[in-house]
Amino acid sequence: MKPIDGATxxxxxxxxxPDLPRMRRERFERLQQQLEAQGIDGLVLLGSSSVAYxxxxxAPAQDGDRAALFRTVAVVVKGDSAPHxxxxxxxxAPAELPxxxxxxxxxxxxxxxxxxxxxxxxxxxxxxxxxxxDDLTHAMLRGLPRFEWVDASDVVGAAKLTKxxxxxxxxxxxxxxxxxxxxxxxxxxxxxxxxxDLSAVFLRRVFELxxxxxxxxxxxxxxxxxxxxxxWTIHGDLAYPTVTSDRFLREGDVIWVDSGITWHGxxxxxxxxxxxxxxxxxxxxxxxxxxxxxxxxxxxVLKPGVSALELGKAAIDANDGVRPWIEHFYLAHGVGTxxxxxxxxxxxxxxxxxxxxIMQPGMVLVLEPVIWEEGHAGYRSEDIVAVTDTGWVKLxxxxxxxxxxxx
Amino acid sequence: xxxxxxxxxxxxxxMGLEDDARVDFTxxxxxxxxxxxxxxxxxxxxxxMLGGVGNVRYVSGARQLGRSGVLPFAPVAVVVRESRRVxxxxxxxxxxxxxxxxxxxxxxxWNPANLxxxxxxxxxxxxxxxxxxxxxxxxxxxxxxxxVTKADLVDAGPVMTGARRIKxxxxxxxxxxxxxxxxxxxxxMEDALTPGITERELxxxxxERIATLGAxxxxxxxxxxxxxxxxxxxxxxxxYAGYEAGLGRTRVVGAGPMHAELASRCARGMDALVAACxxxxxxxxxxxxxxxxxxxxxxxxxxxGLGLGAEPPLIGLGRGRDAALxxxxxxxxxxxxxxxxxxGCLERDTVLVESGGPTLLTxxxxx
Numbered sequence: 001m002k003p004i005d006g007a008t009x010x011x012x013x014x015x016x017x018p019d020l021p022r023m024r025r026e027r028f029e030r031l032q033q034q035l036e037a038q039g040i041d042g043l044v045l046l047g048s049s050s051v052a053y054x055x056x057x058x059a060p061a062q063d064g065d066r067a068a069l070f071r072t073v074a075v076v077v078k079g080d081s082a083p084h085x086x087x088x089x090x091x092x093a094p095a096e097l098p099x100x101x102x103x104x105x106x107x108x109x110x111x112x113x114x115x116x117x118x119x120x121x122x123x124x125x126x127x128x129x130x131x132x133x134d135d136l137t138h139a140m141l142r143g144l145p146r147f148e149w150v151d152a153s154d155v156v157g158a159a160k161l162t163k164x165x166x167x168x169x170x171x172x173x174x175x176x177x178x179x180x181x182x183x184x185x186x187x188x189x190x191x192x193x194x195x196x197d198l199s200a201v202f203l204r205r206v207f208e209l210x211x212x213x214x215x216x217x218x219x220x221x222x223x224x225x226x227x228x229x230x231x232w233t234i235h236g237d238l239a240y241p242t243v244t245s246d247r248f249l250r251e252g253d254v255i256w257v258d259s260g261i262t263w264h265g266x267x268x269x270x271x272x273x274x275x276x277x278x279x280x281x282x283x284x285x286x287x288x289x290x291x292x293x294x295x296x297x298x299x300x301v302l303k304p305g306v307s308a309l310e311l312g313k314a315a316i317d318a319n320d321g322v323r324p325w326i327e328h329f330y331l332a333h334g335v336g337t338x339x340x341x342x343x344x345x346x347x348x349x350x351x352x353x354x355x356x357x358i359m360q361p362g363m364v365l366v367l368e369p370v371i372w373e374e375g376h377a378g379y380r381s382e383d384i385v386a387v388t389d390t391g392w393v394k395l396x397x398x399x400x401x402x403x404x405x406x407x
Numbered sequence: 408x409x410x411x412x413x414x415x416x417x418x419x420x421x422m423g424l425e426d427d428a429r430v431d432f433t434x435x436x437x438x439x440x441x442x443x444x445x446x447x448x449x450x451x452x453x454x455x456m457l458g459g460v461g462n463v464r465y466v467s468g469a470r471q472l473g474r475s476g477v478l479p480f481a482p483v484a485v486v487v488r489e490s491r492r493v494x495x496x497x498x499x500x501x502x503x504x505x506x507x508x509x510x511x512x513x514x515x516x517w518n519p520a521n522l523x524x525x526x527x528x529x530x531x532x533x534x535x536x537x538x539x540x541x542x543x544x545x546x547x548x549x550x551x552x553x554x555v556t557k558a559d560l561v562d563a564g565p566v567m568t569g570a571r572r573i574k575x576x577x578x579x580x581x582x583x584x585x586x587x588x589x590x591x592x593x594x595x596m597e598d599a600l601t602p603g604i605t606e607r608e609l610x611x612x613x614x615e616r617i618a619t620l621g622a623x624x625x626x627x628x629x630x631x632x633x634x635x636x637x638x639x640x641x642x643x644x645x646x647y648a649g650y651e652a653g654l655g656r657t658r659v660v661g662a663g664p665m666h667a668e669l670a671s672r673c674a675r676g677m678d679a680l681v682a683a684c685x686x687x688x689x690x691x692x693x694x695x696x697x698x699x700x701x702x703x704x705x706x707x708x709x710x711x712g713l714g715l716g717a718e719p720p721l722i723g724l725g726r727g728r729d730a731a732l733x734x735x736x737x738x739x740x741x742x743x744x745x746x747x748x749x750x751g752c753l754e755r756d757t758v759l760v761e762s763g764g765p766t767l768l769t770x771x772x773x774x
Binding site: 046047061064065071105107113116138200201205206208210215218232235239243246348349 | 470474478500512516541563607616619621626627715717718727
């Protein structure tokens, strides 16, 4: 891929491939700026995505409880030049991390690991310090010295809200790998194939192509023609996403596909609608065109300074006044070291929140409106764009097979 | 079917059979819930608010979207002792077992105030005196007392680890099926071993095999390690209905180095560790067995608990000397030895601690 012509963020071009040391340095500077601005002395991070953001350390993807027991921990001290990384996977530490910032693993989940954790923290943070933390285990609550714990998400969330050009390059490359592997999965789709067979094709291919890790169990949900015929939901709207099984895919099934892998810590987000057997009929193509029109309506107004509420309104207007997204979701979400992060547009955070959420260069939006017609199912895809200094640039591909190709 | 199959092999498959001969998941969930409620009684907890993937699965039995990595605490399942009900964060009923009614579901929210409002309306939670959680973020530490319950927020660990540590017969069947899936993955990876194959390609083959078998989310993507011309450690774990089996073996790619002595040392270390997995022993006995076999600290765990994913105790890396081994526990046990110029040799097995001695749930040929 080539750098995107003319698109700049803070006056800088989005590179073809990221400069990873520069990316890590700039992220760390953002965390430091937020610590300073919010008057917080340091961060103790336990969650996979915030540790990845703060340190850039690679670790194998692991199931939730394994990722907890063998978690990587990051400690960021205000005024320091690099994060402290505590990990079992020292090979994954960035090359530029100073030797005295790379440590063996800590076990915050275990009572017999807490003395070592307390000793490690006391080397970096004074007792009583104001410390941002993303999670507290009961072993920590019992065994650590007294800190003034505050939620780390205020610091980490503020740093992550806009991306650097290198981060955007990572998202773009993650997405590219995801899309390439999906070409093979779509080619395998025919009546009688099971959902897990598509997972098998997709996962094998995406690792061959160079994905760092898989983020979620790939989704191949068959959409019932009406809400009433789909799974029961609390809100009466559609259920999505439901979990993959060995369900057979059959002639005429409309499938809403979703997957996410990571590349250098950054998530992709692939969303498309596929049909099984015969290609999309006239009505289904109409759904797609309407989806395209809704996304285009939002993109037409997207530029720095526009509010999330205005984007939502543009999308609703383009769908004849009907909110074109599922009640428990959004018109759009951000993506970064998490598969869904701020900015969120159209959620239950409410209109006031959306009105105050102003688009800025470096924000990344995954637009995922849903078009639904009772009796005929509907259409859902995801377009990823980054907000630039003057507008936006697309990070995801522009083919929507087996639906009509457009730009 | 007869109440207990004399040939347990009939259980080792994943298809539903018309005589219901496979795992009885209704019984599995019922027994798990009974242990949780008994533990709440013992530890005097009125409710639990749980976010850990294994804990949520243990109390709910729900099939929820698999994802990698660990998230900060959020209340995904709520257990109320008085009503004996389990409430689950799920906007729909697909994947939710029948004992959790639609009334017991609460919706996915992005707004913490909406989540708190849903939690506050769970019968019995507001009046609870002691509520166990499996983590706490500063936000929830402030929000729960304000909007949900005035209860003391205490550690759910004694209830949950207490319930999860000893496996029921149905849980052991699930672990055996997971073991068989791991063996299938190891066969596929071994078949693919040719000079020049990359770790990425092996990871792809691994995922393809477990996905085809119906278990696409792996416990860990660290499934191979080695260098060209050296020994290659293959360690494909697998999950079945959330239950994890660990399996690791070492193989030679192409014209490998002289490895017989290293392989034999690895096997001796493994035999010593497995032999120490007896009721009444502690982690210290595993350390001693490992050292007596002539080995140094491998820099990796010697053993850790298995069940719905990785569990305490962790034995190795300086931890777990006091951990008590009891009948009915399942452990991932591993031997890792390395030598300059030859590489490393790994063996990992899933071991059931039984009164008569350890039983290996994983089976695969050694190097």
